[in-house]
Amino acid sequence: MPLILAIESSCDDTSAAVVSDGVILSNVTASQAIHVEFGGVVPEYASRAHQRNILPTVSVALRRAGRSATDLDAVAFTRGPGLIGSLMVGVSFAKAFALALDLPLIEVDHMQAHVLAHFAEDPKPAFPFLCLTVSGGHTQLVVVRSALDQEIIGRTIDDAAGEAFDKSGKLIGLPYPAGPEMDKLARLGSPTIDFAQPDPGELDFSFSGLKTSILYKLQAKAKADPTFVRENLNDICASIQHAIVSTLIRKLVLASERTGLNRVALAGGVSANSELRARLIEEGKQRNWETFIPKVEYCTDNAAMIGVTATFKYEAGLFVDQDVAPAARL
Template identity: 60%
Template sequence: MPVILGIESSCDETSASICVDGEILSNVIANQTIHEAYGGVVPELASRVHQQNIVPAVQQALINAKVNKNDVDAVAFTRGPGLLGSLLVGVSFAKAFALAKEIPLIDINHMQAHVLAHFIGDNKPSFPFLCLTVSGGHTQIVLIKDYFDMEVIGQTLDDAAGEAMDKTSKILGLPYPGGPLIDKYARLGNPDAYKFPEPQIPNLDFSFSGLKTSILYFIRDNVAANPNFVQENLNDICASVEKRIATILLNKLSKAAMACNITDIALAGGVSANTGLRQGLLALGEKNNWRCFIPKMEYCTDNAAMIAIAGYYKFLKGEFTDQSVAPLARMPM
């Protein structure tokens, strides 16, 4: 009955989790509000706040799980991809904890962990399945053949879907983080009010740079004609942008499902918390007779529970690393 301590520090959330025999008993997430004043994550500030948060987060995770630190069998941690300074804090803590307790270290790929978040709880997909992983830094369609046998069959050629939402929120003058606000206002708007272009990218790849530019010019031209355009039409703008991003993602996912002849379809990553995307996937799944899987909200954004569950499956395989391990800002799946 292995007890795994999971550590996540890839960006601006410091998170710790305890997994016992494949069951998540705690998932503590310490958010960083300091970045709100700057309209985005400041890497140096993020790493400093991680140093302040990591010990209390781990302590609280142990308390919530009612687990003694001496009972931990292994430490799983995010090795990459992510902000190097932020990763360094988590990696250093994990190495020190493992060294002090003389227990194994398990390095985890952040993007693989997003996929494996679907194995938290009882409702699990069956292999092989497809997973659309969408976040501020990544947009990928992944063919999952086994827990750690994953093949990226489609990905963004430039910007990620989450980045397109973040850029849109800045253009609209919304405070950081803007993604949840776009979701909120979109629920009140008409998704067919404005038409934004869908990039014609071959195969299963994505591109969002052109969409970002079209949104920028759309807002610029309409504000020139009416300075109050954004304030008067905010809900409709957000709903229309959200719909276009969702259709771009889901149209490619549908093509991938047909090409691979797979009906177990999953959604993961921070943008999977978006209501429009979740609803769109479920509607498409009902139309195509898919079995759809979406993690609980707390497992969509960056969190240590997904690191801990990934660590659990690596522990069963005996796949450990050593004290020479270093964080990687870029780390292919």
């Protein structure tokens, strides 16, 4: 029963978790509100905040788990992908912590961990299953044959779904991150505006054209009526969200048909979106899918998913040396 300290620092959240044989004993996250003022994550500020937050976050995680550093069997960390400065803080801390206690190190792929967040609690999907992973930086369709055997069969060729939410939200004056606020306002509106949904074909995604469509259409409407955006904000949010979610679900259906998999899962920060969750459940009922959606706390960046993934790697004996380095892209 390995007891693992897990550290996640790929972007602007500093997170630490203690995981015992795959069971989450604690999961603590320190967020960085400063980026709201700039409308996006400022890498230098993010890395400095990680330096301030990481020791207190790890200390709280150990205390809440009721364990001490000497009880640990391994230290796990996010190696990438992510912001290189943020990753350096987490990787360096994990290496020093492990070296001081003579503990093995386990490096974890951030996107693989999002998929395996489904194993943080019951019900857990049986293998194989199909996973739609959507976040601020990635949009992927993944065939998951086993915990450590994942094949990406579709991905974005330009912008990710999360970026489409944030950038289009910025166009209409929503605060960063725009996704949660857009979700809230969309529930009060109706998708009455049609935006272009470019399709690169097959199982890949494209959201840059959608952002352009939103920009031009709203500019045209605002030119005719300067109050249009303000007076129709709820409907605009509902229309943007509907366009993004429809694209995701359409590709997911195609992937299920292509692979023959009817166990379908959702993962990543954007999977916290209420319409996406509802549409997946609805589609699952219509197509007789077995659907899996993690709790919201395991959708956003968190160390619990790093610890769960590390448990599988610990059991497989997959450790790394002290010379391991962070990687912005894996």
